[in-house]
Amino acid sequence: AQSVSQHNHHVILSEAASLELGCNYSYGGTVNLFWYVQYPGQHLQLLLKYFSGDPLVKGIKGFEAEFIKSKFSFNLRTPSVQWSDTAEYFCAVNRRQTSNTGKLIFGQGTTLQVKP
Amino acid sequence: NAGVTQTPKFQVLKTGQSMTLQCAQDMNHEYMSWYRQDPGMGLRLIHYSVGAGITDQGEVPNGYNVSRSTTEDFPLRLLSAAPSQTSVYFCASTRRALGDNTGELFFGEGSRLTVL
Numbered sequence: 001a002q003s004v005s006q007h008n009h010h011v012i013l014s015e016a017a018s019l020e021l022g023c024n025y026s027y028g029g030t031v032n033l034f035w036y037v038q039y040p041g042q043h044l045q046l047l048l049k050y051f052s053g054d055p056l057v058k059g060i061k062g063f064e065a066e067f068i069k070s071k072f073s074f075n076l077r078t079p080s081v082q083w084s085d086t087a088e089y090f091c092a093v094n095r096r097q098t099s100n101t102g103k104l105i106f107g108q109g110t111t112l113q114v115k116p
Numbered sequence: 117n118a119g120v121t122q123t124p125k126f127q128v129l130k131t132g133q134s135m136t137l138q139c140a141q142d143m144n145h146e147y148m149s150w151y152r153q154d155p156g157m158g159l160r161l162i163h164y165s166v167g168a169g170i171t172d173q174g175e176v177p178n179g180y181n182v183s184r185s186t187t188e189d190f191p192l193r194l195l196s197a198a199p200s201q202t203s204v205y206f207c208a209s210t211r212r213a214l215g216d217n218t219g220e221l222f223f224g225e226g227s228r229l230t231v232l
Contacts, residue, residue: 004158006158009156034220042225043206043223043224043225043226044159044206044221044223045223046220046221049220090158090159092159103149103161103164103174104159104161104221105161106151106158106159106160107158108156108157108158109156109158
């Protein structure tokens with residue numbers, strides 16, 4: 001079965017530190033990849049997505065992610081975190097041929113805590 | 117536009133009680149789905165629908181029932197609530213594939229359910 005694995009469950013950083021959150025998926029076919037963010041008390045919002053083309057995608061708030069097909073990875077990065085980035089981050093995948101059935105597979109989530 | 121609207125936001129049930137979580141979207145999305153979010157487990161798909169009159173099971177469907185009589189509404193029914201169903205429930209929707217549509221999900225604000 002498809003699965004998504006996020007390696008960091010809880011990350012604590014100081015403001016201005018760099019961040020990289022790991023995400024690996026198990027499906028070998030063509031996929032779409034997503035990072036969602038959930039700020040405290042809010043619903044999930046799309047941070048960025050990869051569909052095709054340039055494997056380095058940029059999202060909102062200075063975040064970017066790189067799709068490395070050979071490693072089945074889609075790691076999220078930012079060079080400098082802010083206190084307002086404190087949130088839970090979810091990596092998600094869907095198979096290209098079922099991409100429009102709302103069947104995203106989510107990772108376990110990473111809680112990011114940024115100290116001011 | 118309101119997007120995806122869920123009600124109620126909070127609910128406490130006793131074991132064995134039944135209830136319905138309501139979900140409505142005003143984006144004319146064909147696809148709708150229900151997820152539950154539990155600590156350390158990310159989001160897991162309960163049921164989904166690809167259009168009015170069509171529903172299917174996701175990863176964790178037991179104890180839940182859905183129907184899709186209109187494009188806009190996708191209620192989730194708990195037939196006989198159990199403590200294991202204590203969770204946060206998210207409804208989501210997306211549109212049919214057109215161009216570069218990747219199946220990005222749009223989420224409601226969530227419904228926090230506690231079963232005693």
